Amino acid sequence: MQRRIFLSRSLTLCAALPVLRLDLQPHMPEWLVTLVKQNDLGVASLLNYQVKDENSENLGGLRDSFDILNPHSTAALVQWGTCAVFSPKSRFYQSEELLSAMNLAVMYLLKTQHSDGTIDLLSTNFHSTPDTGFLVKRLAIAYSLLKKSAAPGAGKVMDNLKTFLLRCGEALIVGGIHTPNHRWVVSAVLARLNQLWPDPKYAARAEQWLSEHIDLDADGQYNEKSTFIYSSLSDRLLITISNSFKKTGLLQYVRKNLDMTMYYVHPNGEIVTDASGRQDKAVVGTLENYYYPYRYLAVYDKNGQYAAMCTMIEKTAGLKIAGYLDYLLDDPALWAELPVAKPVPVNFVKAFPNSGLVRIRRDQWDATLIANNPVWLTFMKGSAVLQGIRFASSFFGKGQFVSEKLDADGPGWKLTQKLEGPYYQPYPKDYIPTDGDWEKMPRYFRPQSEVQKLETIISIKEIEHGMEITIKTRGTERVPAALELIFRPGGTLHSVSKLDQTKDTWLLGDTMGTYTLNGDQISFGPGKALHKNVALRGALPPMDAPTVFITGFTPFSHTIRLT
Incomplete structure (x- = not known):
């Protein structure tokens, strides 16, 4: 890294409390301010890709790297923009211009949302409940931060975002999934929605998925063994479900996975991905995706090894941690000084x-x-x-x-x-097809020789x-x-x-x-x-x-x- 990012953590807090009122922690520590500044760069970049033509049917939408307008790029402006609007040290703090752009983005999301409440992942999944969940997972945090920000002009964004989220909720209480982690995605999102707008249907549907039990093996690894992407995702989701539905027993799975992950770290701070069963197999990746779970439980449990992992991730992954700024802003308890570090396995x-x-x-x-x-x-x-x-x-x-x-x-x-x-011998005489079609003479019926x-x-x-x-x-x-x-x-x-x-x-x-x-x-x-x-x-x-x-x-x- 060109300069040290995490200079100090000067504020202290009773670490046993996982949640703290914002008015008791009015000043962000410098390491968090650094992430806010990095987020600003992302917001400025996204604004350049938004459709601003008022005569365009795609007004408010954003394109991906393939020049395709899509809900995920569009939602990123709402997610990152909210972090900026919320943060006093951001150049976009309470920016009415940014809020206006965010509102256009939400309106585009509403326009592209299907009548069943779902959205599409245009690269592969359509009318997709799980991909709707991935979107709502961060947009629900955005709604909470907008509410806390009390920013002038945020009300219109919140009203439209609420409409979008509630429609998504209708899809999430009935829709199906593809992969093991999708169960926890949907459950975590329903937990978030239930916090914002309590509804027994949200809790009931989440309980259906959670009744299948958490897919953690004796090693401490989730079913997909996806160390770079989906294991850390499951950790974050289970923390959300634990907080929102008061199911603290779920944290035992997160701890076990984090304990295992300490042994999956290369000396240069990369993570072992060779055994993954998903698209991150053998990719080169650092541990930024684990920063929030390690920090959450370092504070919650006063765990010195987890604190040491946070410090290591800060040094090796650096500003990539900013991808989880919304998680960190939403829980000011995490702004506190980490507990004293203890050695991790090397x-x-x-x-x-x-x-x-x-x-x-x-x-x-x-x-x-x-x-x-x-x-x-x-x-x-x-x-x-x-x-x-x-x-x-x-x-x-x-x-x-x-x-x-x-x-x-x-x-x-x-x-x-x-x-x-x-090698294979002639086909049994009584079963040879009259048309001589090779495909009608399967090899497993032929005698073998010269093996x-x-x-x-x-x-x-x-x-x-x-x-x-x-x-x-x-x-x-x-x-x-x-x-x-x-x-x-x-x-x-x-x-x-x-x-x-x-x-x-x-x-x-x-x-x-x-x-x-x-x-x-x-x-x-x-x-x-x-x-x-x-x-x-x-x-x-x-x-x-x-x-x-x-x-x-x-x-x-x-x-x-x-x-």
């Missing part, structure tokens, strides 16, 4: 069997072992990142290595894959300052194989040979290679390069990243070290 070996994952961290380096995934190991040392290792063979076009299990094996772990490649077999065992163990990996195969011989080391772009590779006519593909011979970025270095090898076929049939396509290959033939037996 030196451990921790298994998460429900996620098929093992985490190893030794302060400034770490490794992640992953089952049921073509990328089965990552290794990070500061800025130097080996973002994945894969292994494949050209065995009947299905030789991409994936192990269903990650088993403990003495001092280390083991991944195993067993493959078969059969080829290939077993691959990958053994992994920790060594001093790093990891050792041994790959062994047995079975069919002379099958071309390749071990693939995929590095994060931006660094420099040494002691490797570039493959001709490739963008960023390299071979490692019988030596050690290095990858260096910002003074941090990963040493890897030794290698071997018995062939140059790195696009094996049946293997996954190469990633758009610097990739080093070690190649050979079965029986393949090779050990490499990462330090």
